[in-house]
Amino acid sequence: MMSGRGTEAVADAVRRAFVNGMGEPVAVSTRRLSPAEADQLLPPGSEGLTVVVPEDDVLGALLPGITVTGAVVVADETGARLFFTSVPVGGQHELVAAGIRAATAELAAEVSRLRTEAAVVDALHSVGRQLTAQLDIDRIVQDATDAATKATGAAFGAFFYNLVDELGESYTLYTLSGVAREAFAGFPMPRNTDVFAPTFDGQGTVRSGDITADPRFGRNEPYHGMPAGHLPVRSYLAVSVVSPTSGDVLGGFFFGHPGTGRFTERHEYVAEGIAGYAAIALDNARLFDRERHLVGQLSRSMLPVVPEIPGLDIVTRYLPAATGSKIGGDWFDVIRLRSGGTAFVIGDVVGHGVTAATVMGQVRTAIRSYAQLELPPADLLREVSELAGALFDPSFVTCFYAVHEPDGHTLTYGNAGHLPAVLVRPDGAIEEIGEALSQPLGVGSKFAERQTVFEPGTDLLLYTDGLVESRTRDLTLGIRWLLSGLPALREAPDVGAACDELITGLTGGRHDDDIALIHVRHRAGT
Known part of the structure; x- marks a missing residue:
């Protein structure tokens, strides 16, 4: 049986x-x-409830x-019945069929319209999820331009957007879709002409x-229209991209x-x-970049x-996490x-975050102070541990x-729960060790301490777990890879460059956590 009371009522009326x-x-x-x-029997493109009197020649073959x-x-x-x-x-059966078609035609058209609108909304939400899940500005603007150009059926589309550099200077970039970048390479950036001004000013x-x-x-000099060689444009659509948080115009889409x-x-x-989705995504990406910039400045300070x-030849490195925007708690000191x-x-x-950075700063200061008293490692770690237990929440x-x-x-060394x-x-x-x-x-x-020989010709490496551990690699495997890379580090003429290569090789440039590292080479003959 075909499902649906409405369909069955129609089938009964036809019968x-x-x-x-x-x-x-x-x-x-x-x-x-x-x-x-x-x-064979239904008109092309039939959808929803359809009632039709079939052609005699088709019936004869069937x-x-x-x-x-x-x-x-x-x-x-759900199917069709003859x-x-x-x-x-x-x-009379033909009259009934015609009456049913007439009665349902408006409903079918409305259903078709609603389905089309729902498809548009679904596609729009899909694009929105894709854009707002990203934090890379270049990818956001290109994906947005590609999606909008395709959705509007434009021959080509462009997105002109404004950025602010570290010195506070504003500059304009653009992306293209549907046409090679060379097609616009010889033209200046669009100005606030009578045609472009409403978009760049956010007027609508x-x-x-x-x-x-x-x-x-065509009212503005020097071109009074499109410059020579410009792609032909008759149909024109331009939309402002406005920040939902500040109300600032971030840029504009232009389709031709x-x-x-x-x-x-x-x-x-x-x-x-x-x-709208592009504006939200750009706001998020800019906030993320701003926080990462501040984190980088704070970390370096x-x-x-x-x-x-x-x-001694000493090389140190500190790299904030490549993902996320919060300052970490890794540190080193010499x-x-x-x-x-x-x-x-x-x-x-x-x-x-701030809590980890605060604790890190206070612990580092305490260690520096006790170090100047020439306390042995075990005593120093004990004093700092007591201080940490008294001053901080459990960390x-x-x-x-x-x-x-x-x-x-x-x-002579002591180790309070750190990697060897x-x-x-x-x-x-x-x-x-x-x-x-x-x-x-x-x-x-x-706290225990140990002593070992650190004769000339020996290298010492201290590091944090961000170098060897990630979401895709466990700690044991990461340490094994680190140890296998140390011979090449030892033979390198430029230890600093070799340390950078070691870090890149172990993390692929996508470390999930901060990385701190100290490499000490006790020069032979000293």
């Missing part, structure tokens, strides 16, 4: 319309049609050897069936077509919808000045001690603290 000359019902046969058979005196097809989205009889009948959408006949066209009357009210609606230490030794510190406050703070004494070529440091001996042997010595700061109360 009862088959009557003889005396007005008496006659026997009616029913045949369910295959999709291919329905395509029902060979059967005399058909009357037939009607009733179809909807009602027919071989008994002589009058034309401009739609013209023939812009060359518009009284605003060489034919006249190509853009409709629906095209205008779609273009305005995409412009907190980096220590690494002193020159005789006999402290020259009064006794002639050098303290190397690396640590990580778990989390991101997971890890720290590796090591002191190099040049006279005895020793390295790595020594590369003069013969190339790799040794991890300090693994799982003590609990993190603010948690542990007893």
Whole structure:
């Protein structure tokens, strides 16, 4: 059975319309049609409830050897049925079919219109989700231009948008769709002419069936219209892109077509919808860029000045997370001690944001202060842990603290829950030191220390987990990859460049967390 009370009521009315000359019902046969058979009997493009009297020649091919005196097809989205009889009948079934078509034609048209509108809305929302999920401005503007050009049926589209650089200077860029960039390369940026001004000033959408006949066209020097060589434009549609937060005009979409009357009210609606989503996406991307810029400035301002230490080549790196916009809690420090030794510190406050940065700054300051008292690593970590436990909310703070004494070529170290440091001996042997010595700061109360030889020709590497761990790689595998890359680092003539290559090789430039690193080379013969 075909579903739907409405369809069944129509089918019943059609069945009862088959009557003889005396007005008496006659026997009616029913045949369910295959999709291919329905395509033969129904008009092209039929959708929704359809009632039609089929052509005799098609019926003859469909029902060979059967005399058909009357037939009607009733179809909807679930299928089609053929009602027919071989008994002589009058034309009442045809009149009923025509009446049903007349009664449902307006409804069918409205249903078709609503479906079309729903498809437009769905497509618009799909574009909106795609745009607002992005934070890369270049991709946002290109995707928006491509989507709007396709949706409006324009021969080509352009999006001119304004950016502000780090010095506060405004400049204009543009994207194109439907035409090569070279087509506009020789033309200047559009100015606030009578045609363009409403868009750049945010006064409203401009739609013209023939812009060359518009009284605003051709009134401005030096071209008085389109410059020579410009793509032909008759149909014209321009939409402002306005920030929903500030109300500022971020830019404008411009669409053109060489034919006249190509853009409709629906095209205008779609273009305005995409412009709205593009404005939201640009606001988000600009806010994200602004926060990342501030985070970068704050992070750089907190980096220590690494002193020159005789006999040691020191390379340090700090990279904020490539994803996200919050400042992290990773830090490093190199402290020259009064006794002639050098303290190397690396640590990580778990989390991101102002809280993590605040804790990190206070812990780093405390370590610097205790380091100047020449406290041994175990005592220093104990004092800082007590201070952290008393001053801060519970925070997971890890720290590796090591002191190099040049006279005895020793390295004395303690580790509060941090990753082990790595020594590369003069013969190339790799040794991890300090693994799982003590609990993190603010948690542990007893801290162990160890001492090892740090003779000339030895390299020391300290790092945070952002270098070796990510969402797609576990910590153990990341450390294994790091250790395998150290021989190349040791042989490199430029250790700083080699460290950068090592970081890129391990992270692919898409590290999920901050990265801090200290590499120390004890020069041979010193």
